Amino acid sequence: MSFEYADRINRLPPYLFAEIEKIIKEKKSQGVDLISLSIGDPDLPPPSFILETLKREASDPKNHNYSFSQGEPDFREAVVGWYKTRFNVDLQQDQVVALLGSKEGLANIARAFINPSDHVLVPDPAYPVYANGSTILCDGMAVPMPLLEENGFLPNFEAIDARQVKMMFLNYPNNPTAATIDKKHLKQAVDFAKDNRIVLCYDNAYSEITYDGYQAPSILEIDGAMDVAVEFHSLSKTFNMTGDRIGFAVGNKQLVAGLTKIKSQIDSGPPVYTQKVAVKALSNYTGHQPPEFLQRNNQILQERRDLLVNTLCQIGYKCDKPKATFYVWVNCRGDSMKFATRLLDVGVAVTPGVGFGKYGEGYARITFTQPKERIAEACQRIASAF
Ligand SMILES: Cc1ncc(COP(=O)(O)O)c(C=O)c1O
Structure with missing residues (x-):
């Protein structure tokens, strides 16, 4: 059959x-x-402190029950603290949702905001989840934004017809081009999203893997971003724990609430012990420096x-x-x-x-x-x- x-x-x-x-x-x-x-x-x-914390937290029977869909309060508080320390961005706990890795959140966000045939701007080349796992699997229409070498692998917003666009994905530091973005261009992205009522999904999975003293910004540092943006982060690359599946999305309250609502119908929060490891990992930051x-x-x-x-x-x-x-x-x-x-x-x-x-x-x-x-x-x- x-x-x-x-x-x-x-x-x-x-x-x-x-x-x-x-x-x-x-x-x-x-x-x-x-x-x-x-x-x-x-x-x-x-790092060894991650492995030790994981061993200890996973051995505690209390940490094997379901977690809240939005994540444990201490996890969300740690994310709030990390944003303040790392980016000087103020958040509240209800602007944070825990993810089973950022890939899951990037895919599920479209379920909350995309109707069949809605246009979604996706960078090209890009991590394939934006076009496939997110847009196409929600019956949306993926519209490529070419990332060209002559433009520093940044989108040219002036060339985009935004009429049917409901959502846009951006990712810097970028996979696969490894390009980075400065705050001036991030501001252009935020203004473009605001002018056209577009949900701006910013994938910041590589913000901590940086060289030569470079520090990657959060889009939430940009004036007006909190009105339109949700930023996706992950502990996968930062702490070499891709298999542990722990990440988070933060930003605009309504966007985070929409994602949380979808997730509550699909999965439960990440394992409590992984969230506790993430609390330990994020609290390692004591200033802007890594x-x-x-x-x-x-x-x-x-x-x-x-x-x-x-x-x-x-x-x-x-x-x-x-x-x-x-x-x-x-x-x-x-x-x-x-x-x-x-x-x-x-x-x-x-x-x-x-x-x-x-x-x-x-x-x-x-x-x-x-x-x-x-x-x-x-x-x-x-x-x-x-
Ligand atoms: C640009 C980008 N975003 C997100 C992810 C997903 O990472 P994770 O789901 O492990 O958080 C990856 C993984 O390769 C990636 O390259």
């Missing part, structure tokens, strides 16, 4: 990474020493970044040193799928830019979530491939 998928499933675009993933599986089963520079999952461990653990973590990543970018440039590829994220967005001088497939032949996995949208064509995303020796070896293999 076979069943028909709902139309919204059939509307999802073809999964462009399927062919690449098939080759990766084959290579691995043949025992090929494949260097994976393709996934956005840190190889470094969570806490010690993060400074050490980012120093390791920064050295890897320098090695990767310097070597790629020596080989002849054009790419910049990113100020944030663990991605390098490389001009691969042609068809990105062919580039990635050719590199698999020499045992290096990278992500073809076209998988992030049509404006990603001509680029590849290379991650530095591998030790320096492996990155050096991967670069040698890349040099030998072309």
